[in-house]
Amino acid sequence: MIKIKRREKRRFKDGHVTRSGLNKSVTYFFVAILCAFMLLPGVYVIGNSLKPVDELFKFPPTIVPQNPTIQNFRLMLNLLSETNMSFFRYFFNTVFITAVVAAAQIIMASMTAYSLSKIPYPGSNAIFQVIVYSMMINSSVASVPTFIIFSKLGIIDTYWGMIVPGLVSTMGFYLMKQFMETNVPNELLEAGRIDGAAELSIFFKIVMPLLKPAWYTLIILSIQNLWGRTSSNAYREVFKTLPEALSQISTGGLERTGVAGACAVVMMAVPLICFIVMQSNMLDTMSSSGLKG
Amino acid sequence: MSSNKFISGFKKHRVSILFSAPFLILFFVFMVIPVAAALVLSLTQYDMYQAPKWVGLDNYLFLFLKDEIFIKCLKNSLVFGIVYAPASIVICLIGAWFISDFGPKTRAILTFIFYAPTLTGGMAAIWQLIFSGDSYGFLNSILLKINVISSPQQWLTNPKYMWTIWIIVSLWGCMGTGFLSFVAAFRGRDVSLYEAGAMDGIRSRLQELWYITLPIMKPQLMFTALTSISAGFTASSVMFGNPSTNYTVHTLVMHMTDYSGTRLELGVASCFSVVMFVLMYGSNELFKKFLGKVGQ
Numbered sequence: 205m206i207k208i209k210r211r212e213k214r215r216f217k218d219g220h221v222t223r224s225g226l227n228k229s230v231t232y233f234f235v236a237i238l239c240a241f242m243l244l245p246g247v248y249v250i251g252n253s254l255k256p257v258d259e260l261f262k263f264p265p266t267i268v269p270q271n272p273t274i275q276n277f278r279l280m281l282n283l284l285s286e287t288n289m290s291f292f293r294y295f296f297n298t299v300f301i302t303a304v305v306a307a308a309q310i311i312m313a314s315m316t317a318y319s320l321s322k323i324p325y326p327g328s329n330a331i332f333q334v335i336v337y338s339m340m341i342n343s344s345v346a347s348v349p350t351f352i353i354f355s356k357l358g359i360i361d362t363y364w365g366m367i368v369p370g371l372v373s374t375m376g377f378y379l380m381k382q383f384m385e386t387n388v389p390n391e392l393l394e395a396g397r398i399d400g401a402a403e404l405s406i407f408f409k410i411v412m413p414l415l416k417p418a419w420y421t422l423i424i425l426s427i428q429n430l431w432g433r434t435s436s437n438a439y440r441e442v443f444k445t446l447p448e449a450l451s452q453i454s455t456g457g458l459e460r461t462g463v464a465g466a467c468a469v470v471m472m473a474v475p476l477i478c479f480i481v482m483q484s485n486m487l488d489t490m491s492s493s494g495l496k497g
Numbered sequence: 498m499s500s501n502k503f504i505s506g507f508k509k510h511r512v513s514i515l516f517s518a519p520f521l522i523l524f525f526v527f528m529v530i531p532v533a534a535a536l537v538l539s540l541t542q543y544d545m546y547q548a549p550k551w552v553g554l555d556n557y558l559f560l561f562l563k564d565e566i567f568i569k570c571l572k573n574s575l576v577f578g579i580v581y582a583p584a585s586i587v588i589c590l591i592g593a594w595f596i597s598d599f600g601p602k603t604r605a606i607l608t609f610i611f612y613a614p615t616l617t618g619g620m621a622a623i624w625q626l627i628f629s630g631d632s633y634g635f636l637n638s639i640l641l642k643i644n645v646i647s648s649p650q651q652w653l654t655n656p657k658y659m660w661t662i663w664i665i666v667s668l669w670g671c672m673g674t675g676f677l678s679f680v681a682a683f684r685g686r687d688v689s690l691y692e693a694g695a696m697d698g699i700r701s702r703l704q705e706l707w708y709i710t711l712p713i714m715k716p717q718l719m720f721t722a723l724t725s726i727s728a729g730f731t732a733s734s735v736m737f738g739n740p741s742t743n744y745t746v747h748t749l750v751m752h753m754t755d756y757s758g759t760r761l762e763l764g765v766a767s768c769f770s771v772v773m774f775v776l777m778y779g780s781n782e783l784f785k786k787f788l789g790k791v792g793q
Contacts, residue, residue: 235595239610245623248635261633264642316520325510338528340723340777342731344750345770346531348757372527403512432618472617479616483605491681494716
């Protein structure tokens with residue numbers, strides 16, 4: 205009995221061993237190494253983007269630039285303005301596609317989630333199971349038939365071709381449904397129904413506001429998806445996005461190393477900033493993401 | 498009679514069905530049909546210009562018996578999936594476990610740092626600079642400076658290094674939504690279970706992990722497995738060039754693109770979809786079996 209008590213004390217009071225039973229110094233050590241590994245490419249590329257040309261090819265290489273310059277960013281803007289399309293078209297495409305995808309996804313995913321989990325109909329559970337199974341199907345698996353369908357529908361090289369694949373985000377739907385199950389109490393809906401509200405107004409007035417954290421999560425996922433993508437169903441320049449334009453101007457051989465760095469920094473910055481702003485919402489959403497086996 | 502029942506059933510659930518219709522229609526057209534179509538197309542010869550011609554299992558026989566590169570790709574993707582999926586699940590779990598010990602502010606920063614590689618998915622290209630084969634390459638110049646190597650190494654084209662680098666770079670970007678799911682689960686978990694566990698005679702941390710932490714995390718484990726298994730089997734390795742030296746790290750997805758894009762043999766390319774689907778489905782079922790044993 206005494207032994208157990210002493211053990212407990214060591215575990216939880218003196219701070220040597222933390223609550224989850226890990227030794228603190230071991231934790232710090234591994235976390236430090238992991239952080240360094242995770243940050244290395246990012247820090248390296250930010251350094252590159254600020255280096256003047258002569259410093260980029262210095263031996264041994266430096267991580268922190270000695271004479272930081274914004275020359276590379278200026279050059280990047282010049283190159284962007286020299287492309288056959290104005291910078292603003294790329295910018296518009298990017299914002300337009302992200303906005304449409306995110307908005308449509310939020311509305312469709314939450315309506316479907318609401319119908320499947322709060323007003324189920326015969327077969328709705330089976331449908332949900334099929335969707336969960338489909339989450340393991342990576343888009344590359346069905347890429348050939350998908351391409352055929354796209355070309356038969358005539359939406360390759362249109363905005364639709366860029367938007368539609370983002371709309372069928374099973375991950376977004378899944379997160380939305382799980383979040384709804386734990387965060388939208390049935391009593392609230394019942395109260396609304398007793399008051400005689402129509403389903404549509406219950407959905408928009410009661411359910412949607414409660415789903416805000418999940419909205420932000422879907423927004424982050426679609427931004428992440430779009431900014432990480434450097435090729436797509438668009439072959440004509442007018443439909444290309446900023447990430448695609450940036451990846452084009454950054455593949456220009458050695459002399460573009462600095463510009464490539466600048467482009468990479470811009471491409472990293474957008475999703476990272478969005479995540480920083482919305483992180484707590486995303487974690488709230490993820491706390492109900494578990495999947496029963 | 499039965500059609501009457503169907504109609505009255507539809508009327509009764511009209512609102513609900515209409516709510517889910519837009520998403521389900523898109524899901525059907527762009528998910529269910531493509532997968533089913535891949536299955537059918539894999540049994541045909543099809544080039545998009547002429548109607549598909551039924552060839553039975555010929556495509557599969559060709560791939561498995563005649564195409565040596567396919568066998569190599571199958572082996573590569575299989576080995577990669579077997580290494581990557583479990584490793585990434587473990588890394589996500591351990592990363593979240595480590596983070597759970599810190600205060601809220603530090604935890605937020607660490608979560609951000611660990612998740613950043615996934616957020617910036619397109620950034621894997623930076624590794625190309627780091628492993629660049631000339632002496633200006635980051636790794637080469639550092640190793641040259643401290644005299645570990647005497648001449649620049651071709652990290653990305655020498656088959657000796659490619660597999661190691663491929664796995665390291667892939668695992669760098671493996672902490673995605675699964676990781677966040679673990680972070681959230683650790684945040685909301687019941688700490689008193691650990692005190693109770695200590696009373697019940699749990700001695701080592703390993704026991705604690707097996708008997709307390711993992712059983713709590715089962716739903717998150719399943720969720721992470723779903724995504725990392727599919728990522729593992731559909732990985733590609735374009736940073737080593739396409740194709741890489743001796744096809745050392747050529748994968749199923751990359752070889753599929755050879756057939757669909759370059760040779761326009763869509764029937765053969767569809768076989769790849771079926772093979773990958775079987776791999777993913779099988780591994781998920783295996784993982785479910787494993788999860789059943791956790792904590793016992």
